[in-house]
Amino acid sequence: MLQVNGINVFYGNIQALHDVSIHVEEGEIVTLIGANGAGKSTLLKTLSGLLKPKTGEIMYLGKPIHGKAAQTIVKDGMSHVPEGRRVFANLTVEENLELGAYIRSDKAGIAKDMAHVYELFPRLLERKKQLSGTLSGGEQQMLAMGRALMAKPKILLMDEPSMGLAPLMVKAIFDIIKMVNAEGTTVLLVEQNAHMALSVASRAYVLETGRIVLSGDAQQLKESDEVRAAYLGGL
Amino acid sequence: ACGDGKEEGGSSSDADTIKIGANLELSGNVAIYGSSVLDGAELAIEEINANGGIDGKQIELVQADNKSENAEATSAALKLIEQDNVVAMIGPATSGNTAATVELAAENKVPLITASGTAPNITVNDKGEVNEYAFRTCFIDPFQGTVAANFASNELSAKNVAIFGDNASDYAKGLASAFKEQIQANGGTVVGEESYVAKDTDFRTQLTNLKSKNPDFIFIPGYYEEVGLIVKQARELGITVPLMGADGWDSPTLVELAGGDALNNTFITNHYSSEDPDDTIQKFVQAFKDANGDTAPNAFNALGYDTVYYLADAIDRADSLDGEAIKNALAETKDLSLVTGTFSIDENHNPVKSATVLEFVNGAQVFNSKVDPQ
């Protein structure tokens, strides 16, 4: 479904990604783990078109997308839940969700999906008319996810959805990720919380200072000593 | 700066040209007045040069934009004096900017003539001494104000008058205070005084106030840009009494802004009337129209034009390009007949010339009377 071949990405003169290649198959949950500043967010931003790779190619559904603008990539069914939630603070919860469906015009479908999102996150329904800037961190994270789902994505890119969340909430978010995946959405998940991420994912990549250093079956990685030492708290 | 052709005595020009500086408001807030003066001056210079110049020497006009700012006026004057070595300067169009240059004129012995700076303190300083190198071609404020007051009392039998002037303009303030003094001396009462600020467009509030005081005459010192709208709005609000102003009203734009109807029953004091059948005047009006795309000249154009002739006449008589000689010739000018009237220069370096009172009739200026300086 998604095939990344040897991309190099720069911020000005600083190279953030070196020759990164990954692939995601339809229906999978793939996770990308790595330390702070490894380049995980950079990779997601490049996929969704917010950054342009200097070299390399990104094939999505068989077509190259690495030259395309972010707003057109969304239309192809790729949704990105950005790091730090980035909800539209000056809009209400409901309006945020409506904007998630910006590219769609099927009114009935949108209404149905909105109801579905409220089902997934009852908290949002309670706060439907509240300005989203005054939501707490966890509420905003739910909103960011709900908003992305409103675009009816084929693939969902999620950047550290568990950051700053209560344990209960983390669990809830991962449950929802599994559920969304079960409903047919492919997921590429970036996480610091390697433990949880590896439990829900089928495959994983490990990124270190802009390079893929390990990849493979999630379960195997979870048991590998290297990963345990570096990312799972050295048990 | 030094050494580039600077000759003895500071007054120098190439052998066959005479350099005159024009330190004018060519950009900024009051650029209209500066450029109006310039248009008039340029026309005069063209004519003089076409007629062989002064003693065979062509006049070269060096422009310097003072951006409508005091500081820039000072700097522009210095540039004209020092860099361009002009023999005399046509000074800024507004009193304030002119005041910022008179001392430099004296210091460097380069005479300065303002075409439209009407404040008395340009030619006579606060201590009552004459600024030797400063001259003007326009009336000073008190004169016109007095004329207007006398006209109101004597011709229009005005008793309860109101004044509506531009608060940010020294010109309007000068006129207003002279008018007030004279009208009171004539036994009239000032029942209302209001003010506005240049560039305003809505005067209804103040006019409503004035209307409630029921004046039988309103004096409106100011410039045509605002006055046109004032007259129009006054009539719209049902103010029908006579309105009067001064040379600042004189522009075809006034008629366009106010409309001929509204202008009926309004009067101005002026240097001249562009409708005056007099030959000099009609020749000037025609020449100006030819040179400026059929736009009729306003008072600033005429004054700019006259300023150049006044200066040229003095240079001719002085027969020298020395600043002091020109200054003396300027001061000694007598009975010089120009577009804005025949004038002599008094001991305070102000032109003594008669004022014309004009009445607007359906948009046209009609000669009403002539008032000689007392």
Add this chain to the structure above:
Amino acid sequence: MKKSKVFWAYVAIAIIVYAVVQFSMSSGMIGSYYSNMLIIMCVNIILAVSLHLIIGITGQFSIGHAGFMAVGAYISAIVTMKLDLPFIVAIVAAGVVALFAGLLIGIPTLRLRGDYLAIATLGFAEIIRIVIVNIDYVGGAAGMTVSRQTTWTYAFFAMVITIIVIANYTKSRHGRACIAIREDEIAADAMGINTTYYKVVAFAIGAFFAGVAGAIFSHQLFFIQPTSFGFLKSFDILIYVVLGGLGSLSGSVLAAVLLTIVSTYLAEFPETRMIIYSLVLILVMLYRPTGLLGTKEITQFFKFGKKGGKNV
């Protein structure tokens, strides 16, 4: 003490510049046209550097600096022309009264941030101007005659003192407190910085020197009018600070120098002068949005060895 050596080096340079110019002026090598330009340049530098403290260092978006200058210009004119006191007294009085104007404006508007503060300061400057227009004692709109008493010596030393005071202030714990406010007011507050106090201090110092600049300016001019201190003048000062690079003192100085020269030479092209000026402004901002020097000081461009550090 290495730092004080650098300081004395700057003082030496300043004295040499002063002496050379002074000599050229008295010997006639620099005529009055250029000496006028140099004095106006000093005035503009004082204005730029004093506003730099408020905007560039403390981050308070004040766009009515000409108001303080007007206060200084008129107060000094009253002192010399009406009270017949010496010019030096006038300069000090101008600064002190402007400082109080700064407090008057600074204290009530401190609650405001960003654009709201900007419009409020602009408003205060306009109020100052209108007040002057309505005071007949100083000539109102007609203006006031002022005798020329400014010399190169006054202008230059006023400028040098301004720069030294503001540079020294900036490079102390107080200056750091101001920068902290610029960077993040809430965090600065949480670190124990009395943000209100430092904002007021910045306004007061900035206003003081703007007042001094006003005094030097009015006594160079022969004549002052309220129209000289309108918002376009405030914008000019703002432009020096931003064009030079927000936060860079030497940038403000550089921009004031360059723009004074550009503006003087453009007087030759009255029709196109403002078009060229505005185009220059737009192009510089488009291609160097952080200003000519960015946040760096000019000295940092000559220090190749040292990187990152910000201490002189």
Add this chain to the structure above:
Amino acid sequence: MEWLQQLVNGISIGSIYALIALGYTMVYGIIKLINFAHGDVFMIGAFIGFWAISRWDMGFIPALLLAMVICAVLGVIIERVAYKRLRNSTRIAALITAIGVSLLIENLMIFFRGAQSAVYPPTIENKTIDVFGAQINSLSLLILAVSIGLMILLQFIVHKTKIGKAMRAVSHDAEAAKLMGINVDNTISATFAIGSALAGAAGVIFGLYYTRIDPLMGIVPGIKAFIAAVLGGIGSIPGAMVGGMLLGVVETFVSAMGFSSWRDAAAFLILIIILIFKPSGLFGKNTREKV
């Protein structure tokens, strides 16, 4: 009666301020830029209307539409050429550029046609209606109606339409907006187009009402409209309307009480007082920064 007349006077001025302030507030609301060139777009609109009516013999409505269209295009050009590059730089850099653009437009206009003013020909009949002794100008009623109508229209666009929501999203977080499929460049251009078209309309109406137009006519109404927008809470559409009206009425009453030379000072003073007690304007949301 006199006070009623003054109120009428105040509302007429206020509705012109409001009309310009609406465009100001829109542009500010989305890219947080004090678009100083807005007053100059207003001036250009007035001139386009003038030329359309006096030279090309157009009626009021076609002239108005033409001015709006040309100003919309001009607004978009200004945005694309001068502001777009600066979206990621400091606000103050953009402000300086805006001042530059403003000076440029004014001086280009002076360069090409001179500084002198032009006078609008009478185009639509201007009847004076007498209401309880107050003279109400039919044109001033038209202005009031137009500004209220446009305010409602704008409020609808911004809050109820898709493009409006996109505008608000872009105003808060342009990058996140892209991820929703919103074309940020086009949204910003649309904002400028709408804001500038409003300024153009205001220019034509101003010309008709006051008849005198000149290349520097935009400066004062521009600043006044900005004050009005801030007064109302910049970014708020009803705020711009109310701010404009309030400013107009306050100015009028200050003048009416005989302090016309203090009018502008009073306008600023009231602005400052309101800001001190309500730092984000009358209708601005007092959003405390969430720490």
Add this chain to the structure above:
Amino acid sequence: MTNLLLNVEQLGIQFGGLKAVQNVDMQLFEGELIGLIGPNGAGKTTTFNMLTGVYAPTTGSITFQNEKISGLDPYKVTQKGISRTFQNIRLFKELTVLENVEVANHSLATHGIIASILRLPSFFKGEQKMEDESLAFLKIFGLDTYKDEFAKNLPYGMQRRLEIARALAANPRLLLLDEPAAGMNPQETHELMELIAFIRKEFNLTILLIEHDMNLVMGICERIYVLDHGQLIADGTPEEIRSNPKVIEAYLGEEVVE
């Protein structure tokens, strides 16, 4: 025994109609290390904001060292001895690492504005002292090698550390840490735990910290307060909290962390 350092009584705040915090009572004794946990939006950060003067509480009072501090400006609260870090890092980005710490050291210095402008000896002495003290803090946090780097150029983890160092430089008696481990991996979190334990001893501090990382909270806190919907629902030792049914329901979930 130990003294009562901070006494919070019936604290509450309302935003519009939303009661973000209500009826909170808290007692902190000198030298304690206490956790504040609760679901997202429970009002933890808001509580910190009231303790530090950023928000003025609508009800209740805060007493610190027997002195009422509710309603004081933030800088005064800091000068009284409470300093904090922020949930979203708020460093002075364009200042160097050293200068960031010096800013916090500000109110401990005495040289005045005049002395600074005139470069009097007291200025040089005062600045030198500030620099030395700030460097000492940087050393403890392993940041001294970065001292001339702009804060914005530091890696994320270092920025979090710098925030703590900066808060310490204000010489607090009570340190409030808002999610210090957010965005850190288990390895880094572990190091952070050790660091917190160390500074508490070294500076004889009382610490109140908000965290969602239960390993950290349960690992180092002696006592824990739990907030939910703006109200305290529990307080006690980590063991008590872990098994408190209300807390499990509101926050921890069924499968409690190891």
